[in-house]
Amino acid sequence: MHVLPAAWRASLPVMFGYVPLGMAFGILFQDLGYPWYLATLMGLLVYAGAAQFMAVGLLAAHAGLIEIAVSTFALNLRHVFFGLSMLDRYRCSGLKKLYLIFGLTDETYSLATSATPPVAGDPSDYYFAITALNQSYWVVGCTLGAITGSAVEFDSTGMEFALTALFLVLLLEQWKAVRTVFPFLVAASCGLIALIYFKTQMLLVSISLSLILLVLRYRYSGNS
Amino acid sequence: MMANLQELLPVILIMAGVTFLTRSAPFILLSGKADHPMLQFLARYIPPAIMTLLVLYSFGSVEFATSPFGLPELTAAMLTVGTHLLWRHALLSICVGTAFYMVAVQQLI
Incomplete structure (x- = not known):
């Protein structure tokens, strides 16, 4: 290998x-x-x-x-x-x-x-x-x-x-690879909402919300 | 010893089964659909979203309202990001941030 x-x-x-x-x-x-x-x-x-x-x-x-x-x-x-x-x-x-x-x-x-x-x-x-x-x-x-x-x-x-540092570094790498603001913006908004209102299930709630918004974005914006 | 094993084995097996179920569900339910344009779209944009959320989640348990006001975490994060922007060497960035954080929480506070 x-x-x-x-x-x-x-x-x-x-x-x-x-x-x-x-x-x-x-x-x-x-x-x-x-x-x-x-x-x-x-x-x-x-x-x-x-x-x-x-x-x-x-x-x-x-x-x-x-x-x-x-x-x-x-x-x-x-x-x-x-x-x-x-x-x-x-x-x-x-x-x-x-x-x-x-x-x-x-x-x-x-x-x-x-x-x-x-x-x-x-x-x-x-x-x-x-x-x-x-x-x-x-x-x-x-x-x-x-x-x-x-x-x-x-x-x-x-x-x-x-692990936090790893996620930070990979976030920067994702930014370099994707170069589009919306997935980061969508996730940051959903994440903050989930941290405030659903702290015990923060990841599940924020990932679900982000996924819904990403699907909507795909449906209604020319499928780019 | 055997009593422990008999007591815990069902727990371990059920946790293993449930965890594998959550990890395998999309592969089973969407098998053969990887080329669907919507899944291609999601494959591109879910990872940056999840990385953003994992970072936020990591900082979710930090107490910003009480001393030391999340300063060790924020400084270590800035060091990690700064090092990475300068040299773009993942391991170096992570080591710098983590080493600072360990010194900060063990010695400075």
Whole structure:
């Protein structure tokens, strides 16, 4: 896989975000009294950061399976809109495609929509490598956190800003690629409205609103 | 140990299933329609919209009303953006912003 060096470079910022965040999850998780390998298993099978943090709270409160399922669904519903813009990029098939879809987190989506795959090589191999590297950072983080517990020597407070910085950088890259104000303007307005009125479901509400406005724009403005 | 596994395995499996459902729904419902002009339009304009929203979301939990008034976040963001506009090297921009932020929240406040 000669796409690996490029994928590794592109995914490094996610490592700085996923390892400390995964560790934070692992620490909270082992506080509940579960063995460390279950944190690893969660990172491997669920692989959804926000939902895993939510699950810690729900497990601590002895929530039922249905409540956990509904909460996970509500929290991850935004991912439906990610796939909408990946149909074309993720054109490969079989197990590789299944894994790309499984691993479509916020950060992997951000990288896959912004980074340009190397000219040599299959783009789907590049996306696959990014997805697998990102998940490996997350699983390593979850595992480390659960094993070391709260006895970690290194103070990684603030390292999770790497994900904010990654989104900022990719926003600039999107601007350079698109060069049209309206998607940014639409999203900024919807985002502010959602932050003010629907803070607990900010992403779902603002992404849905933005999608509606983008569809309207497509319908009523010459389909450019 | 086994009790833990038996208790948590259904939770993990149901969370995994539901998460995969949300991620795979568009690929299943819209399979073979990737060439539709509206989906092409959305494929171009959803990513910038979502990136804008992820940035806003990241700042949504910052307390601007109380000390330190979101200054570490805003300064780190400006450093990231400034570095990126100067050198356009993603990793460098992210490292500069993150390093500043870590020092700010660990040492300065």
